[in-house]
Amino acid sequence: MPLHEWPKRNDGQEHDLEHRSGYPFGFMDEGAKKEIRRAILKAVAIPGYQVPYGSREMPIARGWGTGGLQITLALIQPDDILKVIDQGCDGSVNAVNIKKFVAKVAGVTVTTDTAAATIIQTRHRIPEEHMTDQQILVLQVPYPEALREVEPSEVETRRMHAEADYSRMWLYLYEDIVHYGEITISYRYPVTVNGRYITDPSPIPRWDVPKLHMADTLFLFGAGREKRIYAIPPHTTVVPLEFEDHPFRTENFTGKSCARCGATESFLDEVIDNTEGVRSFFCSDSGYCDKRREQCSR
Amino acid sequence: MITVENLTKTFTLHILGDKKIEACRDVSFRVPPAGFLGLAGPSGAGKSTVLKCMYRTYLAGSGAIRYQSATHGMVDLATLPDQAVIDIRHREMGYVSQFLKVIPRVSALNVVMEPIVSRNGVTRAVARKRATSLLERLRIPAHLFDAYPATFSGGEQQRVNIARAVSWQPRLLLLDEPTASLDQDSVGIVLDILKELRQEGTTMIGIFHDAMLLQSVTDSVYHIG
């Protein structure tokens, strides 16, 4: 049945949802959910370790967030409140589509308020607002293997992880510094999770990397195309790869602020006005920006 | 100091249909500390073979080569494990033949200095001084000190060879015709140096081409064959 004909959650007949749509609650059957939940449990038990799982067909194309979507659908409960963002933005087409879809098949409430959400599915950003231990952040991951840059073979990268044989990853950073004077990685900055596995934090900017360290929130990473799930549990060390004399640095926005809300402590997107060529900056996190504007206008 | 008992050595040449060559048979002699024994006998009698068996360049066939080592006690050089032989070669036992066998691309001065530095535990400066005075005494022209001995004349090579062998004052020195290619004056200098070495306490066993020479430097002679 077409999505718009699916029953709404608050019609007081939750069990009827499945019956009337022909699909189980949360779209996936219980078997699939169980497998994904087991993968998640294993991922949480071994922070940073990539757990293989049998990625399902989703009604969106692989590469458009199916990994994150499967995690969200496997976890979601009727009373969850969902937020979906794409590069910080609640309003992007992809974010909206995923949000609509999950809201329909699970009948949950949606929000753009980071603080109000219980599950946030995101692509390439971590919200600016502090998240709590009552929340889960589900990150969509295009390339889960942090070592892929230095080693094309999956068999070999698995061996490298197993033996903590990471000198080649470090060598990559060494060469970067030798040739460019600094580490040039801006997204997907490799991190060591729990002192053990080198892990890809997904294509978040360096700005977001410190938010992963000793956080209150559970971070779950899903790569649908590559069929991998991994996790950074709450209160886990997450240390970006760095050298004593070349420490990790986040993007520097000193002297810049959001043209909409005036924020000076958020990750800013640069926008160049086509007609006048004027450069201005806006918060990448649209929910954060909106909230600040509301607070200011009050 | 050293006692050889019934030393016999037979070569088996497998690639010549297991042909056997008896190089020496039942050689027995004794050398006291600081003694100098000469080995005499016709060419092919097995004189060189005896020295090489003592140095382990050849494996003794049967018999014993008892040596009172300063660091290993009484040992049989015929059966001593390789590692201990290496150690005795390093600390106590020198060997010099008529053929120069030095490391390529090392200067004459360094050829002579190297054993002094590695065995006598002295500074490079002290070693250099000792090596220089030995080379001067053996009348190697000073401009050759930094040249490679491979390019030297036969007599010059031989004198560098001797300088290297005596430089570190080994406790036991095996000499296989060390003066064969030397002129009369050089022979005299070498003999003086050997005499001094004996006074310092080195025990020697030597083969000399010249019977007169043999008589003059050794204090006893063992005839082979």
Added chain:
Amino acid sequence: MQPLIRIRGLTKRFGSGCDRCLAATGPEHDTNLCPHCGSVLACNDLSFDLFPGEALGVVGESGSGKSTLVRLLHFEWEASAGSMDVHRSAAGSHLLAEMFPENGDYSRNLLLLSHFQRRQMRNALMGIVYQNPHLGLRMGVSSGGNIAERLLGAGWRNIAKMRQRAAELLEKTEIPIQRMDEPPANFSGGMQQRVQIAKALSNNPMILFLDEVTTGLDLSVQARVLDLIRNLRSEFNLSMLVVSHDLGVINLLCQRTMVMKAGHIVEDGLTDQILQDPQHRYTQLLVASQL
């Protein structure tokens, strides 16, 4: 003096093996290939000791098992049988103490350690130089980076210190320091071997494996590499396993030599004895054909 490492019964078989492998292969059969099951016994029941500070030569014709031996000892290949014990006095002995807390002069069999532990042991104890520089170097990575890789593996995390160490080693191996950030792909064969040597020495190894390091180089270049190895050996007090089919190389570097044939050690002894009084038929042939 106690050996630095003790090898006992080291065996590498390619193939399933059968009860007749042992009887049907070896020097007396002139083959390492079992005619009954088709397995290759590349190394068969090798036992020997490597002493501190010594250079032990391994000679033998092509296919006799020399490189296999090196790869087993360097933990690149899994042995089919045998043991490798290292003396506790070896550098990195804190690692040994961690892995083998019980008493005794020697570790237990290193070949039974996990991959992870063997990697640690290798990083702490060993260096290797291959005949083919492509095996030992990343040709696209800077020469300094090649050296840094080993340091990074040993936990170094300071770029300036690593570059200083790399510069020192390149200087010792006679590579102009201003070429440190160039990849070895730009270098001549002899220079590549010297970068390999610098890399192998970067972690101050106790044991250096040299597998035909001068084979294929021009004579004058060979001489330079050999001189370098000779000097470094005394400077670093290295124990070396020097593999070569060239008796001249062995004669120059090694006091003691083992002769391999069809996966077996047919003879071992002082190098001058091996050359002047070879005992085994095969060694006599080898010496006669080379000198």
